[in-house]
Amino acid sequence: MIERFYNNYTPVCDYCGKRLPGEMSFRDALRAMWDAGWESRGRDGERLCVCNDCLFEEKGYGNGPQ
Helix, strand or coil: CEEEECCEEEEECCCCCCECCCECCHHHHHHHHHHCCCEEEEECCEEEEECHHHHHHHCCCCCCCC
């Protein structure tokens, strides 16, 4: 999910709670999320944000890149 705190938009992993630095716009937050290797998924009509560590773990690679 992308949380909004006043004028900051912060990407938050819906699985582990990891956060990226806040951005000034929603689009910038999406771009930062994708640049960091995160994924956005649709499930039950909601959008989920998944960080790259959770993606690696999901694919069976352990705790992500070292």
